[in-house]
Amino acid sequence: MSKGLPKRSENYSEWYNELVKRADLAENSAVRGCMVIKPYGYSIWEKMQRALDDMFKETGHTNAYFPLFVPKSLFEAEEKNAEGFAKECAVVTHYRLKSDPNNPGKLIVDPEAKLEEELIVRPTSEAIIWNTYKNWVQSHRDLPILINQWANVVRWEMRTRMFLRTAEFLWQEGHTAHATEKEAMDETKQMLDVYATFVEEWMSLPVIKGFKSANERFAGAEETLCIEAMMQDGKALQAGTSHFLGQNFAKAFDVKFQNKEGKLEHVWGTSWGVSTRLMGALIMAHSDDLGLVLPPKLAPFQVVIIPIPNKELEPDAFKIALKPVIDKLKSFGISVKYDDNENYKPGWKFAEYELKGVPIRMAIGMRDLQAGQIEVARRDTLTKETRPLEGVASYVRDLLDEIQSAIYQKAFKFRQENMFKIDTWAEFEAQIEKGGFLLCHWDGSSETEEKIKDLTKATIRCIPLDAVLEEGKCILTGNPSTKRVVFARAY
RNA sequence: CGGGGUGUAGCGUAGCCCGGUAUCGCGUCUGCUUUGGGAGCAGAAGGUCGUCAGUUCGAAUCUGGCCACCCCGACCA
Numbered sequence: 001m002s003k004g005l006p007k008r009s010e011n012y013s014e015w016y017n018e019l020v021k022r023a024d025l026a027e028n029s030a031v032r033g034c035m036v037i038k039p040y041g042y043s044i045w046e047k048m049q050r051a052l053d054d055m056f057k058e059t060g061h062t063n064a065y066f067p068l069f070v071p072k073s074l075f076e077a078e079e080k081n082a083e084g085f086a087k088e089c090a091v092v093t094h095y096r097l098k099s100d101p102n103n104p105g106k107l108i109v110d111p112e113a114k115l116e117e118e119l120i121v122r123p124t125s126e127a128i129i130w131n132t133y134k135n136w137v138q139s140h141r142d143l144p145i146l147i148n149q150w151a152n153v154v155r156w157e158m159r160t161r162m163f164l165r166t167a168e169f170l171w172q173e174g175h176t177a178h179a180t181e182k183e184a185m186d187e188t189k190q191m192l193d194v195y196a197t198f199v200e201e202w203m204s205l206p207v208i209k210g211f212k213s214a215n216e217r218f219a220g221a222e223e224t225l226c227i228e229a230m231m232q233d234g235k236a237l238q239a240g241t242s243h244f245l246g247q248n249f250a251k252a253f254d255v256k257f258q259n260k261e262g263k264l265e266h267v268w269g270t271s272w273g274v275s276t277r278l279m280g281a282l283i284m285a286h287s288d289d290l291g292l293v294l295p296p297k298l299a300p301f302q303v304v305i306i307p308i309p310n311k312e313l314e315p316d317a318f319k320i321a322l323k324p325v326i327d328k329l330k331s332f333g334i335s336v337k338y339d340d341n342e343n344y345k346p347g348w349k350f351a352e353y354e355l356k357g358v359p360i361r362m363a364i365g366m367r368d369l370q371a372g373q374i375e376v377a378r379r380d381t382l383t384k385e386t387r388p389l390e391g392v393a394s395y396v397r398d399l400l401d402e403i404q405s406a407i408y409q410k411a412f413k414f415r416q417e418n419m420f421k422i423d424t425w426a427e428f429e430a431q432i433e434k435g436g437f438l439l440c441h442w443d444g445s446s447e448t449e450e451k452i453k454d455l456t457k458a459t460i461r462c463i464p465l466d467a468v469l470e471e472g473k474c475i476l477t478g479n480p481s482t483k484r485v486v487f488a489r490a491y
Numbered sequence: 492c493g494g495g496g497u498g499u500a501g502c503g504u505a506g507c508c509c510g511g512u513a514u515c516g517c518g519u520c521u522g523c524u525u526u527g528g529g530a531g532c533a534g535a536a537g538g539u540c541g542u543c544a545g546u547u548c549g550a551a552u553c554u555g556g557c558c559a560c561c562c563c564g565a566c567c568a
Contacts, residue, residue: 032559032560081568088568155568158567159565159566212568218568220568346527347528348529352529365526490567
């Protein structure tokens with residue numbers, strides 16, 4: 001392992017790419033745009049999954065699984081949805097290979113094994129799911145349907161980046177069906193809140209909740225709600241979306257129910273998802289030039305203990321002295337790695353665990369051992385202090401909580417310092433180059449948004465739910481506006 | 492998909508212009524000494540030079556196709 005990462009200040013995207021690889025989160029694979037998520041990275045994803053899944057269950061959802069493939073005729077049923085995703089679909093056309101008669105040992109696609117109907121590898125599952133719901137819903141008593149699925153999807157992106165945009169990615173997609181518009185809208189908002197809570201409390205990352213503008217809305221949705229987070233380079237990252245689908249999919253797939261009055265109605269739908277992109281957010285939001293900084297709640301292990309060997313000591317001296325501490329930590333539910341591998345020197349381990357973002361490192365040498373103490377170092381602040389072994393476990397437990405909130409506070413402060421109320425176009429153009437979220441008035445038209453995007457690469461990240469009503473003039477056109485929206489360059 | 496760049500041992504690289512037995516560092520293996528911030532010494536292993544084709548007596552080097560990755564655009568519900 002060579003020393004040192006690229007500096008964030010010098011090349012942010014190179015820093016990100018290197019960090020993903022060096023911290024053992026993921027690597028590129030033999031397949032274009034598809035990554036291998038390595039064990040250390042996957043452990044973080046599993047912790048995210050666990051927390052989210054618990055939250056979905058608490059809000060009444062259950063998991064199910066639908067097919068990877070969507071017959072083309074189903075895929076095209078909801079026109080806007082189909083059109084929105086058409087350009088990035090992988091399509092299965094054949095079901096068999098055979099030996100190449102002209103090239104021994106090689107295979108060719110058997111031209112006689114052409115599918116009657118092409119299968120689309122799901123870029124999202126609304127089509128196959130709503131087609132299924134059609135058979136599940138007859139009466140208002142069959143509603144609501146509250147289902148989530150953990151799955152992989154494929155979107156054939158032109159340009160990919162590990163975690164942020166890969167051709168295949170892992171996600172969850174919730175798909176719900178309701179009897180009333182209000183119930184569906186409440187569900188849409190509820191799941192946005194679940195996402196916001198998760199990202200803020202588990203990932204220690206503050207988000208802005210809001211509506212997407214029409215330009216940025218999910219294809220096939222009536223309304224898209226989202227949470228937007230700020231990365232350390234001042235760019236925005238969409239961390240999750242929750243869509244109010246209206247009756248669009250119910251109409252496209254003919255999903256009707258008989259209401260209490262005996263009348264037939266189309267059901268109301270929602271869908272919502274977060275993906276492995278959250279990993280990208282986690283990495284970019286907190287990490288520094290030494291490596292990852294992980295919030296304790298998502299770290300694969302929260303504490304690493306490094307004994308510093310000394311020939312004058314009994315080989316098991318550290319293990320014996322530390323056993324009560326480790327047992328105590330484990331009894332608090334804290335995950336601990338005791339690293340007494342003698343192939344690496346302490347300095348190497350310090351650097352390695354900093355790279356991997358382990359929240360707390362404890363180191364103990366002969367001097368400490370004799371004094372009955374241990375060094376406790378925080379990854380987030382890089383500060384160290386020496387604590388008595390007695391009571392150190394509960395100190396560490398509290399410190400983990402403190403780190404969890406300190407990381408949040410740091411990210412929150414950064415975001416506050418990089419959000420600007422902008423009222424003139426000149427200021428807008430100047431500030432967008434420096435990054436950050438620009439709170440501006442906007443006249444509400446797609447044309448204006450498009451023009452601003454062409455001029456500055458900035459898009460409307462969201463129209464905040466808590467936007468204050470105030471008189472103002474559109475940043476570009478000067479037309480009247482009633483509230484500020486968030487403009488930023490985005491991942 | 493357009494413009495630019497890169498591809499040589501597990502990783503990072505020199506060599507390429509000007510064709511002739513492949514360089515260095517990290518890592519790995521063995522041994523000894525070490526261990527409080529990426530250890531030292533000694534020895535060793537490890538290569539279809541991205542891939543396919545062409546030119547040539549001879550190709551990492553020249554030519555062309557393809558593939559992958561990186562940067563800048565376009566694209567990204």
